[in-house]
Amino acid sequence: MDKVSNPLQACKNIFFKPNGVFTAIEDAHNWSWLPFFIVLATSILPVYLYFDFVDFQWYTQLIIDSTYADISPAEQNAISSNMSQEQMPLITSFMMFFSLIITNAIVATYLNITAKMDEECVQGFTDWYGFSWWTSMPVVVNSLIALLVILLASDPQLSPISISPTSLAYLFNVDMASNWFTLLQSVRIDTFWAMYLVTVGLSRWTNIASRKTYIIAIAPYALIWGVWALSIIL
Numbered sequence: 001m002d003k004v005s006n007p008l009q010a011c012k013n014i015f016f017k018p019n020g021v022f023t024a025i026e027d028a029h030n031w032s033w034l035p036f037f038i039v040l041a042t043s044i045l046p047v048y049l050y051f052d053f054v055d056f057q058w059y060t061q062l063i064i065d066s067t068y069a070d071i072s073p074a075e076q077n078a079i080s081s082n083m084s085q086e087q088m089p090l091i092t093s094f095m096m097f098f099s100l101i102i103t104n105a106i107v108a109t110y111l112n113i114t115a116k117m118d119e120e121c122v123q124g125f126t127d128w129y130g131f132s133w134w135t136s137m138p139v140v141v142n143s144l145i146a147l148l149v150i151l152l153a154s155d156p157q158l159s160p161i162s163i164s165p166t167s168l169a170y171l172f173n174v175d176m177a178s179n180w181f182t183l184l185q186s187v188r189i190d191t192f193w194a195m196y197l198v199t200v201g202l203s204r205w206t207n208i209a210s211r212k213t214y215i216i217a218i219a220p221y222a223l224i225w226g227v228w229a230l231s232i233i234l
Helices: 007-013 018-025 033-053 056-067 073-081 087-117 125-135 139-152 181-186 189-205 210-233
Strands: none
Touching (some): 007 018, 007 033, 018 125, 033 125, 033 139, 087 189, 087 210, 139 189, 181 210, 189 210
């Protein structure tokens, strides 16, 4: 196992040599600020690039047709008039920023509770919150692919799902009007990578059995996606 001596090395190793990273950050202080900024910055950058490139009139009509098709034309016009190419990247980035902050806080709370299975575990909420940003690092891969998709696109009528190119909605070209779209947009390859990092981190920070660490990492997603899928089917 390679010894990790600084946060930059940790950010590189987290993708392919995560054991050493979690061993290092267990004792290191303030290292988690780096993945925090990296995850937020790389998540928001494709949003600005997308709205700078997209045919915004076409985008507005796409959102109206796929999301607000059941309301009156007057209400559709009101929503459309409140959408602008200058405001949308700010609104979307704001929502993404707080979504990441809140989601990782929930993950940290969950891990803090489940880690109590190990009576010798000394980590508290703030430790697990820092931990959650390391396990979020695979989102960088999604963002880099998104940047490539947008930069290489020639048609400005580019679907907003291009911002999530590792999602099942993108990979299977699911229509935005589909009942399954939002669920499949949330199921992303980098999420499964993050689950794996959670199991690795738990195995380094606790004495919880390997089988249980996988259950802890997978269970929340399986429950949410399963209930979500059932609600669509039923």
